Amino acid sequence: MIDKRIDFDHLRQDFPILKSKNRNKPIIFFDSAASSQKPIQVLNAVNDFYQKDYANIHRGIYELSERASLLYENTREKVRQFIHAPHANEIVFVRGTTEAINLVAQCISKNESGEIKWQAGDEVILSEMEHHANIVPWYLLKKQLGIVLKIIPVTDEGVIDITSYQDLFSSRTKIVAISHASNALGTINSIKEMIKIAHQHQVPVLIDGAQAAPHFAIDVQALDCDFYVFSGHKMYAPTGVGVLYAKKIWLDNMPPYQGGGDMIETVSFTHITFAKAPHKFEAGTPDIAAVIGLSAAIDYLQQIGMQAIDQHEQQLLQQAEPALLSIPKLKIIGTAQPKVGVISFVIDGIHPHDIGTVLDHEGIAVRAGHHCAMPLMNRFGLSATVRASFGIYTNEQDIDALVEGVQQAVRIFS
Amino acid sequence: MSLRELYQEMIIDHGKSPRNFGKLDHASHLQVGHNPLCGDRLVIYIEENNGIVDKIRFEGTGCAISVASASLMTEAAMGKSVQEVENLFSRFHQLVTTGETMDDLGKLVVFAGVAAFPIRVKCATLPWHTLKAALRSSSNDSVSTE
Numbered sequence: 001m002i003d004k005r006i007d008f009d010h011l012r013q014d015f016p017i018l019k020s021k022n023r024n025k026p027i028i029f030f031d032s033a034a035s036s037q038k039p040i041q042v043l044n045a046v047n048d049f050y051q052k053d054y055a056n057i058h059r060g061i062y063e064l065s066e067r068a069s070l071l072y073e074n075t076r077e078k079v080r081q082f083i084h085a086p087h088a089n090e091i092v093f094v095r096g097t098t099e100a101i102n103l104v105a106q107c108i109s110k111n112e113s114g115e116i117k118w119q120a121g122d123e124v125i126l127s128e129m130e131h132h133a134n135i136v137p138w139y140l141l142k143k144q145l146g147i148v149l150k151i152i153p154v155t156d157e158g159v160i161d162i163t164s165y166q167d168l169f170s171s172r173t174k175i176v177a178i179s180h181a182s183n184a185l186g187t188i189n190s191i192k193e194m195i196k197i198a199h200q201h202q203v204p205v206l207i208d209g210a211q212a213a214p215h216f217a218i219d220v221q222a223l224d225c226d227f228y229v230f231s232g233h234k235m236y237a238p239t240g241v242g243v244l245y246a247k248k249i250w251l252d253n254m255p256p257y258q259g260g261g262d263m264i265e266t267v268s269f270t271h272i273t274f275a276k277a278p279h280k281f282e283a284g285t286p287d288i289a290a291v292i293g294l295s296a297a298i299d300y301l302q303q304i305g306m307q308a309i310d311q312h313e314q315q316l317l318q319q320a321e322p323a324l325l326s327i328p329k330l331k332i333i334g335t336a337q338p339k340v341g342v343i344s345f346v347i348d349g350i351h352p353h354d355i356g357t358v359l360d361h362e363g364i365a366v367r368a369g370h371h372c373a374m375p376l377m378n379r380f381g382l383s384a385t386v387r388a389s390f391g392i393y394t395n396e397q398d399i400d401a402l403v404e405g406v407q408q409a410v411r412i413f414s
Numbered sequence: 415m416s417l418r419e420l421y422q423e424m425i426i427d428h429g430k431s432p433r434n435f436g437k438l439d440h441a442s443h444l445q446v447g448h449n450p451l452c453g454d455r456l457v458i459y460i461e462e463n464n465g466i467v468d469k470i471r472f473e474g475t476g477c478a479i480s481v482a483s484a485s486l487m488t489e490a491a492m493g494k495s496v497q498e499v500e501n502l503f504s505r506f507h508q509l510v511t512t513g514e515t516m517d518d519l520g521k522l523v524v525f526a527g528v529a530a531f532p533i534r535v536k537c538a539t540l541p542w543h544t545l546k547a548a549l550r551s552s553s554n555d556s557v558s559t560e
Binding site for chain 1: 417420421426429430451452453454455475476477478479531534537
């Protein structure tokens, strides 16, 4: 039960961009799965930080730098609480989901001293619905080391086939890397069950949470995942910051990803000792202001409540899907339950880009294309879909406008 | 810019019922064009004799703009010399990027509206890039607008 009622229409006033225009019409923004808009609270936090508290972190001998360092490290603790991690030193700040997955792929395949540990023929399990960010880093490793990528098929509804998944494990399986929620279909995967299965085979699991973190509460301890990664910019924070959560044992046993300042203890030209995690993985000056913005975004989300956000988006889905399906020849790709607020659809005889252009003309921003998930598109025999994805500012009027816009496209092209 | 100015009747018509659609059995040039961003893919077949495009056909899938562009391009290129086709492309390119032209481009002027939608310029030019590559080479390498 939600004991407080959130007025989501009122929340829209927190987003200055909603007063801006797209093709000279009021913006109706349905591309939050690509990147969300930012509330004034986040924009102000970044601005205030630069105006009042900005200095480089972790090295200043002066109070201003101590203040900046404290704000930065407090965010680490806030992220820990947000995803229910046991320890703040298991939270590594990265640029985003993509960098987090590249980091894990490159580091987990080596030992603590940086020597390659994996061998040709070792296996990584991915699903057919992964975003390119959770395919390409493993493909690069395949090219480097000769590892094998084993792919879990997806059903016609857009669900990971658990039976096939179980059959993919072997003594050579090194890691499972799967998305919590699909950016292209919206499917929320049964990752708790999948993690349990992997652990029965002593295989660690990386969860790509980019499409989960903005939508519902995350509990990495309940999930028992080994790695959980997500981006700030999809959850109302600025671009330039993302999070890698990893169990301490992994962080301790992985070598640094990049070398530079802030990640060392002592440096000479003959010997270097590295700082402990998380600092070992944060070489150079990070995007400090984006981290401060992430802190404000978490405050903002928690003030609303992740449960209220989830419920709001589920209500919008219940309104939008039947309304869209009432349009002749429209087919929704990804009909799994449960889903996050993502609707991918096609209309027989009208190319998604033409639908996108008609909507664009009405001020409505959708995505039309392969959504960085080409293997998934191939699975469904499509080259592209139209994708409408929701944010906390999406409302019923937006859905009405979307449906009307799609109907207009049908009128033009039939 | 209204939607009807972009999606003129002729574009809708050629998008739905493309002319010169299909294979050519005895093509002297064959070229695949691909726009990975939107998945558009087309194949252009040409029968060239003494520097003249005698026959040209295409097949493939894409949005209304790219299919209509390919269809109207085949009509425009048929019977022209290789040099004339290349000149026509540069004038067409100017049309879809600026919305204006000093030349008589015939039916191709229906694409003037594309200039207001920069992201769609590639849709209109993919067939032309593919045609140009086809005429410059007898190999069947793929061209891409990305």
